[in-house]
Amino acid sequence: MAQIHTNQTLSVNLPEVLVLGPPSIFRIYEKHLSQKFMLLKPWESPIPLEEFLSIHAQNTTAVLTSSVVAYLSSALRLLPSVRLVVTSSVGLDHIDLKECRRRGISVAYAPSVFSADVANLAVGLWVDVLRKISAANCFLKTGLWPVKGDYPLATKLGGKRVGIIGLGRIGREVAKRLEAFGSKISYQSREKKPSVSYPFYTDVCELASNSDVLIICCALNDQTYHLINREVLQALGRQGVIINAARGAIIDEKALVQFLQEGKIAGAGLDVFEHEPNVPEELLELDNVVFSPHSAVFTEESCKDLYDLVVGNLKAFFSNKPLLSPVQFDDFMR
Template sequence: MKPHLLLIEPMMPAVEKALDESYVVHRWQKDELPKDAPIRAIATGGGTGVPRAVMDALPALEIIAINGIGTDAVDLVEASRRGIAVTVTRDVLTDDVADLAMALMLASMRDLLPGDRLVRDNLWGKQVLPLARKVSGARVGIVGMGQVGQAIGKRAQAFSMQVSYFSRRNLDLPAFPFVSSLPALAEQSDILVVAASGGAQSRNLVDRKVIDALGPDGLLVNVARGTVVDEQALVSALQEGRLGRAALDVFTDEPNVPDALKTMPNVVLQPHRASATIETRQAMGRLVLDNLTAHFAGSPLLTPVTPLF
């Protein structure tokens, strides 16, 4: 008999087809849960995760397979207590996230969006854009130096950027100097890139003090989680000229974005799509499927989240 699985976030058609072939798939309809279904698995995304009420309503739940690397929307303590396995799709989306971080840097520093609009509006030759900022050789500070942070650092070095980082501990990375104070890192950086994990431990890590240290000529790039940055402090700093630019792929209350950010010419916005390429989403979906297959076959999981206790 096929195991019952709850699909919380839609996935690529080929992945959903494979799920339908191997499982009795129940597609989540907001707050509605299938009645009397012995659901043993959940496939979800990092953004939605698993609402605690859903987890509590599924006594037979054995595994949560996250299509992403974020675990802040899953109660890992409760999952560990109940012996529910949790997997992510680490390793396969690192390049895409790092690529987008670089794209956001370039788009913001070189004013690519204002230039695009000027051409489309037939204003080339009629209006002149202000001079942009140089990217090569800029000083880059990276907040969070896991796989994504290190991949961003390597790409930045290809632009002759001076790269340093802040993390919970010194990782002794030969190519990247560690800075033990986040405000100090921001103060010595032209660009601050947020690549830290989300969750309670990093909420509002980038606060007003950090933003002010980055300063009126600085650029803040966030490809991590919206909650890592104090969004209101960010908006205020941009409005008041205490921060020069921002380039954001993530927000505190997605898909809701502060209206003020939408009207600022010095802000680049993306709809949380750092891993949104065909190749990477296929690889992520395959890893979700492989983790589920391994679980129900009694084999070791490919990319489990480390138990909290």
């Protein structure tokens, strides 16, 4: 427990929480968190990260992190006293779950806070790509309408065959929204969902060959890394569109660039990229690709809900109560 002083010079004891990640991720609720916890923020220290961690190694029992922290596993090796990792993300690809279970480290995540917002953005990207909203907006703003006349025809939304990869919380939310468009939905997942009537495919290529649009909603792990490769894109075909609001590395980005450049698929809507924040220049030059900067999860409302969940998990941990959203290791380590 760390001791701090308020403006009234009163001493209060607050539980220590080590924050690992870019400060921009946590600024949206950092002020409120600091009223409840003593936040250890390496980016405010002049000393190197490893030295900072070694100074706090023995007393740090809780870590708050995010999906963009690639160095989390190496950091945890320097923190022998950690008993909880709270991540502000749905995805868990940045956390070594096997090592956490071996060490008895509990993990809490945000499995449902963002589901509706991510689904909304994924469907929004789909609408934008097919109806060419962003491209038409650019066409108008750059003064091409009076010069070139009518804008090229877009593509109808209704009746499209949409294949969803990963029918978890977000995938189901996407499917629910697509039903309103009259989409013909099918899906691929680790296993068939007993309560779902959509056609199920075990093979992603087979799903792609029977879809006009692929929407990626699965987690990134060893099995899904570059799941969308040349074979899948080839199966999707020249009229096909791919939407990704999950994780960038699920798609072989080099293959995607080539297929888009050569017209081997029709378009893409991308909220995530393989090497964020770097986006291939070749992609940026294409008007049949719609982008957002990994922002699907961020709305004012979702940030408030996330703050409540993060605080709830941390409070539960320091009070020796059950976590609000614990990771069930067996569900992610099959």
